[in-house]
Amino acid sequence: MSRSTLTAVRLMLAALLAPALASAGSVYLNGVKIDGVTQQKFEKATVRIDEKGDIHIDAPGYAARVVAPPAAPATAAAAPATAAPVAEAPARLTQRYFLVTQQSVPGMAEYDIDVYINSKWIRKLRGSEDQVIQDVTRNLQPGKNTLLLTARKTSAGQRKSYSPQHTFKVIIGEGNVGGDNVMIDNPVIQFQRTAADTQDVSEEFTLTTR
Numbered sequence: 706m707s708r709s710t711l712t713a714v715r716l717m718l719a720a721l722l723a724p725a726l727a728s729a730g731s732v733y734l735n736g737v738k739i740d741g742v743t744q745q746k747f748e749k750a751t752v753r754i755d756e757k758g759d760i761h762i763d764a765p766g767y768a769a770r771v772v773a774p775p776a777a778p779a780t781a782a783a784a785p786a787t788a789a790p791v792a793e794a795p796a797r798l799t800q801r802y803f804l805v806t807q808q809s810v811p812g813m814a815e816y817d818i819d820v821y822i823n824s825k826w827i828r829k830l831r832g833s834e835d836q837v838i839q840d841v842t843r844n845l846q847p848g849k850n851t852l853l854l855t856a857r858k859t860s861a862g863q864r865k866s867y868s869p870q871h872t873f874k875v876i877i878g879e880g881n882v883g884g885d886n887v888m889i890d891n892p893v894i895q896f897q898r899t900a901a902d903t904q905d906v907s908e909e910f911t912l913t914t915r
Contacts, residue, residue, distance in 0.1 A: 730754070730755075730757055730758030730759040730760060731759050731760070732759070732760045732762065733759060733760065733761045733762065734747070734762045734764060735762070735763060735764065736761075747762055747764040748764070749764065749765065750762050750763065750764035751763040751764075796847050797847070798842060798845065798847055798914050798915070799915060800842075800879045800914065800915055801840060801842045801879065801880060801881060801882075802840070802841050802842045802845055802877065802878065802879060802880070802912075802914065803838060803839065803840055803841065803842075803877070803878065803880040803887050803889060804820065804837065804838070804839045804841050804875065804876070804877045805836070805837070805838050805839075805875075805876045805877075805887065805889060806830055806836055806837040806838075806873070806874065806875055806876075807836065807872075807873075807874040807876065808832065808836070808871075808872065808873050808874070809870060809871055809872045810866075810871050811832065811833065811834070811835065812832050812833045812865065813832075813865050813866045813868075813871035813900050814832055814866070814871050814872060814873035814898055814899055814900045814902075815832055815858060815859050815860040815864060815865055815866075815900060816832050816856045816857065816858060816859060816873050816898045816902075817829055817830065817831050817832055817856070817857050817859055818830040818854055818855065818856045818857075818873070818875060818896070818898070819854070819855045819857075820852070820853075820854060820875070821852065821853040821854075821855070822841065822844045822845065822850060822851075822852050823844075823845075823846065823850055823851055824851070824853075825844070827841065827844055830875060832859060832873055838887050841877065845912070845914050846914070847914055848913060848914065849911060849912075849913050850911070850912045850913070850914060851909060851910070851911060851912075852877065852894060852909070852910045852911075852912055853907060853908070853909045853910075854875060854896045854907070854908055854910070855905070855906075855907040856873075856896075856898045856905060856906050856907075857905045858902070858903055858904070858905060864900070865900070866900035867900055867901055868899070868900050868901060869899045869900065869901040870899070870900075871899060871900035872897055872898070872899050872900075873897065873898050873899070874895065874896070874897040875894075875895070875896045875897070876889060876892050876894070876895050877892075877893060877894040877910075877912070878890070878891050878892035878893040878894065879891040879893065893912055894910045894912060896908055896910075
């Protein structure tokens with residue numbers, strides 16, 4: 706190819722590339738995208754611009770390959786996740802709590818009473834038994850507690866008494882033990898039925914411990 710012919714080819718190639726480069730199209734060499742390549746000359750090349758404005762250069766004897774960018778340096782190991790704070794154990798009760806029964810005449814009220822603490826059945830208090838004294842501290846939790854007392858009339862035939870003086874009382878409160886005696890210093894809950902009563906009854910109480 707003469708110098709004048711080669712110059713004409715270059716001018717033609719430049720003329721073809723100029724408007725294409727002004728567009729947003731990409732440049733491909735033998736099917737490989739070479740966007741960003743500068744200061745490069747291709748001899749005996751065929752140039753084609755497609756409908757998208759991409760420039761395709763077919764140049765036998767030239768090859769292009771995509772070089773992967775260097776790997777980014779490994780990031781520092783992630784700091785270990787902070788362990789979730791362990792919930793603190795609830796404070797221990799500083800007071801002791803006792804359940805005590807009192808009957809003016811045992812069995813005459815003709816009631817049995819079921820005791821529930823925080824929806825858990827604790828025991829049945831029978832009218833036919835002697836006085837009950839029970840430490841219920843271990844059944845309580847620090848703070849608010851719900852107590853349910855359910856009384857059921859036990860007489861099946863002739864009643865033993867109709868007197869309101871025949872009582873069956875349940876007391877729950879703060880207390881202490883001195884020798885063989887339990888002293889209720891702060892009665893918090895009191896529940897009572899008498900021989901004059903005939904209906905079954907349930908009563909719910911709230912006890913806030915300390």
